[in-house]
Amino acid sequence: MEKVINLKGLKKKFGKFQALNDVTFSVNAGEVIGFIGPNGAGKSTTIRTLLGIIRRDDGHAEIFGKDVWKDSIEIHKRISYVPGDVSLWGSLTGGEIIDLFIKLHGGGDKQKRDYLIKRFELDPKKKAKGYSKGNRQKVGLIAALSVDSDLYIFDEPTSGLDPLMEAVFQEEVEKIKEAGKAILLSSHILSEVERLADKVVIIRQGEIVETGTLDELRHLTRTTVTLATEGNVAEISEVNGVYDFEQSDNQATFSADNQYLNDILLAATNLGVKKFEAVPPTLEDLFMRHYEG
Incomplete structure (x- = not known):
């Protein structure tokens, strides 16, 4: 070019x-x-x-x-x-x-x-x-x-x-x-x-x-995950790469390092996934990472 x-x-x-x-x-x-x-x-x-x-x-x-x-x-x-x-x-x-x-x-x-x-x-x-x-x-x-x-x-x-x-x-x-x-x-x-x-x-x-x-x-900023499971979703908080874990009933929202998403999904599968949403970081997330840094 x-x-x-x-x-x-x-x-x-x-x-x-x-x-x-x-x-x-x-x-x-x-x-x-x-x-x-x-x-x-x-x-x-x-x-x-x-x-x-x-x-x-x-x-x-x-x-x-x-x-x-x-x-x-x-x-x-x-x-x-x-x-x-x-x-x-x-x-x-x-x-x-x-x-x-x-x-x-x-x-x-x-x-x-x-x-x-x-x-x-x-x-x-x-x-x-x-x-x-x-x-x-x-x-x-x-x-x-x-x-x-x-x-x-x-x-x-x-x-x-x-x-x-x-x-x-x-x-x-x-x-x-x-x-x-x-x-x-x-x-x-x-x-x-x-x-x-x-x-x-x-x-x-x-x-x-x-x-x-x-x-x-986007690999520099964490993905936001919303997860609902049949089993106890609190177990996901112990998986590597999970941060800012918040739970309501059996649904949780948390941030995840992208390299650990596969491990998180495997752990969630064992609990019976009812809902799994992963939202990639926005440009604003990336910008604020440097602005606040």
């Missing part, structure tokens, strides 16, 4: 503060990378470095095989970017701003622009100074999605949108992914990342703490 973003050993300091330390990951064509972490973890600093807005102190940073600092003008011709708080010219209408953004990019698809204006339920004739935060985000998203880019960088793109508009955004991202485009998605809405991302990169205090597909990362 074509490597669109390639970061290796990226470092950045602001005074004595180490904002980024050995940040390494890549994004391939046709791939959505979910880039998550708590506030102040280094997500926006990484994205600003990729956009050539700030200069790295050390490391390797390329987009389309070009240096993000030296070749930023060439790179920008092929990318779309939406920040978490879109600033607009208050005296212009939403439609005028969308057309201006499209023109600055070098041209876009007017039919797609009109389609997206309808999908996002934006009034393009209204002056931007009268827009809510959600409507400002819609202007940025419509402009970004109306042009044919090879890389889309979204930094908290649905901030201020209601759940219906979040769903519209997710559907449009799936379409550009199917078209073979690369997408870097930084979002606080973990369900959004879980739905869209092929891989997840978790950053904490300027360092990458986990990288991989959700299936690859």
Whole structure:
């Protein structure tokens, strides 16, 4: 697969503060990378470095095989970017701003622009100074999605949108992914990342703490099991890998290490299984594991 973003050993300091330390990951064509972490973890600093807005102190940073600092003008011709708080010219209408953004990019698809204006339920004739935060985000998203880019960088793109508009955004991202485009998605809405991302990169205090597909990362967090048996379900609490055991009558809920699920199931079978539900850990579970750690 074509490597669109390639970061290796990226470092950045602001005074004595180490904002980024050995940040390494890549994004391939046709791939959505979910880039998550708590506030102040280094997500926006990484994205600003990729956009050539700030200069790295050390490391390797390329987009389309070009240096993000030296070749930023060439790179920008092929990318779309939406920040978490879109600033607009208050005296212009939403439609005028969308057309201006499209023109600055070098041209876009007017039919797609009109389609997206309808999908996002934006009034393009209204002056931007009268827009809510959600409507400002819609202007940025419509402009970004109306042009044919090879890389889309979204930094908290649905901030201020209601759940219906979040769903519209997710559907449009799936379409550009199917078209073979690369997408870097930084979002606080973990369900959004879980739905869209092929891989997840978790950053904490300027360092990458986990990288991989959700299936690859789920072994790091326990599965939640609900079990009802004919025999005494309390015996399951003694099986290796069982934690946080809670019992009500002959039904129990507990956490289980994935490598012990087979042992737990065998023990449950001996007791006569009436109900067995195993829920894999969510991205939120994984995120909170690092956030609280």
